[in-house]
Amino acid sequence: MIYSALPAFKKVLLLGPVFLALITGAFLWGNPAPSQAQMAAAHAGSESDAQKSLVVESGLMGVLQDPQATRHSFFDVAALRGFYESRDNEPAWVRGRTRYQYKAHHILEVLEESWTHGLDPRKYHISEIKALLDAPFGQRRFELELLLSDALILYGRDLTGMRIDPEKRWGKIPQKVNYWRRPLEAREILERVSGTSDVKNALRSLEPEGKLYGALRRELVALASQPAEDGNSPLHFKGVLRVGDEHKAVADIRRYMGMDPEKALNGKYYYDDELAQEIMAFQYRHGLEPDGVIGPQTVALMNVTRQDKINQIVANLERLRWVEQNKPDRYILVNIPSATLWAVDQGAVKLEMPVIVGKKGRPTNSFKTEITGVRFNPNWTVPPTIKRDDFLPRLKEDPYYLSKRGIQITQGSGRNARHVDPATIDWNTATQRDLGQIRMVQSPGRSNPLGQVRVIMENPYNIYLHDTNKPEYFKKNSRALSSGCIRVSKPKELAAFILDKNDGWSAQKAENILASGRLTDIMTDEPLPVYILYQSVWQDDRGRIVFGADLYGQDRQLIEALSGKKGFQVPENLVKSASTLPLTGKKSGLELGSVNQ
Structure with a gap:
């Protein structure tokens, strides 16, 4: 066979161990690249694009054959080896001066934006990648190729599944109620991104769909763009203020709301209608009853810092990535912090209602299961x-x-x-x-805590959707009041939605069964998925962000597990470049919102 006809990666093998050692030694340990004389002696035309690609290929082969030799620890060496073997060790991202800049720089741009997902860009080798992109071509280029691939694997997995081991956090979780997505496999991520010339679009296709995810990213960028706390003392007001009351704390409250703090009447600070309008808007945005009364809950939310809100956004972005993106045509979803239920058919909300969820000491678990029927006139065990x-x-x-x-x-x-x-x-x-x-x-009856309807949904927590004998609780804005089960405000409508696809079923049949007073189970012709989720930040019906209460402290626990005690640290040097990003979801989807009272 004539030497010139050999594929480039095979020519490397014929150049001999000395040449390969020169290349891999320089790449692996950061020594200067081989001199021009050495390169010329090894093979003529070393400045050509083909020869530069050859250098990268030889380095890839060396690392993949001996992963311990490199200074970096790669997430999945076996996946890298398989990926490059399938390409005949041809680089995917570093291919000559023009093409490697095109793909590698686009990958770097996406990795630098990763903080807008609540992810840490440092995990994805961005400093090393920047340095290698700025270095002369002959220095450690194979290292750049592999760092880009490793960064894509890490980023793709973080974007498509959980970053923590749920069983280490919460113990053994039965598979039948586990709704969490599994991260994409390393090889699949590399194949997806390398199979297109538009690497940015390929990576963004991994992001969760829906307007809420995009809205939370925009809110994170907005918060990060604000100046850090200015050192103002937190509000220490105790008690309750109503419109017309006079108190020295009114000046501090007005200052917090961005109003003139010195507005006074005869030297006294009155809580006036102007301030009340701002307070009610603030309460609404934070999931409180907008009654204008300044009490402990309102003051506590005024003392929430910028960092607290950033942490809350990051925790909620993380949980949105856990949920399977392709939901079935019909399903029911409950958001615990907003105490809201939606029944969805073909992407449209057919039923929405306030619910009552578990109190702090008896929380409602997050899980997925299937509804298999409705029990009318239930007894209560x-x-x-x-x-x-x-x-x-x-x-x-x-x-x-x-x-x-x-x-x-x-x-x-x-x-x-x-x-x-x-x-x-x-x-x-x-x-x-x-x-x-x-x-x-x-036994069934008016005083039964399950009311007239209980949804049949198998789960290890004994948590059910059911009616209640205390409907007055639905008038409360804070509805974390149960012992774990979910009380629904429209039980008959919910039963009708669940059984809607049953042949021959009708509202009249339901009324006849209820009137009989006898315990009766009606099973569904097809199981109906139900998702019980925990999202403490959501959008209202006008698209505004609502910061709800972290009822069970799950935001704090999650942030500590992901980012430590200090919480998520915004990379200040990358904030400005993210301010113009089109951070929108790809579908309208179902938004977790609050019910109008």
């Missing part, structure tokens, strides 16, 4: 937590406490189940195991 924490102390004082409320106590199961006189049980010595052998059941 008291869950273990309520048995132990709520009823046992009462039973110690009065053994007939439950009996007076229509709740029967049984022991045994199946045919061996029998009603028990509560006075025959020594409640003072009852253990957790004893309580586990006792069933407390309330």
Whole structure:
């Protein structure tokens, strides 16, 4: 075979070990590149684009054969090796002066924007990539190629799945209720990006869809563009202020709202209508009831810092990336912090309602499962937590406490189940195991906490969507009031949506069953997915960002797991370049919002 006819990467092998050692030694350890004399002796025409590509290919082969030799630790060496072997060791990003600048610089631009997703650009080798792009071509170019590939793998995985191990954080989670996306495999990321000339578009196709994700990115950029806290003291006002009240704290509150702090009447600071309008708008933006009353919750939110909001945005961007992007045609979604439920069909919201979720000590879990039916006129079996924490102390004082409320106590199961006189049980010595052998059941009726409707949805947490016997709670703006289950404000409408695809089903049939008072299960012809999510920042119906309460402290826990105690650190040197980015979602999608009261 004639030497000149050989592919470039095979010519390297014929040039001999001395030449290869010169190249790989310089690349691997950062020594100066081979001299012009050495390169000329090895092969003529070393300045050509083909020869420069040859240098890169030889370096790739050396590292992939001995990954321990390089100064860098790559995420998935096997994937890199397979990717380049499939390309005959041809570089994907570094291909001569013109082409390598085109792709490599575009990749770098996207990596520098990664902070707008709440990701850390330093993880993606941007300093090293910049330095190598600025270096003369002959120095460590294969290292640039592999760093770009490794950065793409890391970035692509972070953008398409979880960055933490959920089981290390929350313990074993049954697969059937796990809604989290799995990150793309390293090889798939490289194939996707290398298969197109538009690497920017290929990388942006990995981003979550939907307007909310884009809105949160814009909010993050806006917050990052603001000056850091100016050192103003936090508000220390205690008590309650209503319109017409006079208090010296009004000056500080006006200053916080961007108003003239010195406005006073006869030397006194009154809470006037002008300030009340600003306060109500502030309360609405932060998920509080916009009543204009300045109390502890409103003051606490005024003391939230810029860094606090940045951390909250980053935590919510992270969780949005966990959720599968291609949802089914019909599903139900509940957002815990906004206490809202949506029923969606063909991308359109058919039903929206306020719900009641678990209180802080008894949180509602985040999970995905399937609705398989509706139980009309349900009985209520008291869950273990309520048995132990709520009823046992009462039973110690009065053994007939439950009996007076229509709740029967049984022991045994199946045919061996029998009603028990509560006075025959020594409640003072009852253990957790004893309580586990006792069933407390309330028959269907008006006083039943499940109301008239309970959704059948298997899950290990015993969390259900159900009606309630206390509808007045839906009037509250803060609705974290249950023991973990989700109480719905429109149970009949929800049942109608769930059973809408059942042949022959009608609203009249539902009314007849409810009127009978008998416990009746109607199963769905097809399972209906339901997602229970935790997003503490959302958009209202006008697209405005609402900072809700971190009910269970999950934002703080997540940020500490991802970024440490200091929280997410904005790379100030990259903020200006991101201010003009078109940070929009690719689809309108379903936005997590609040229900108009």
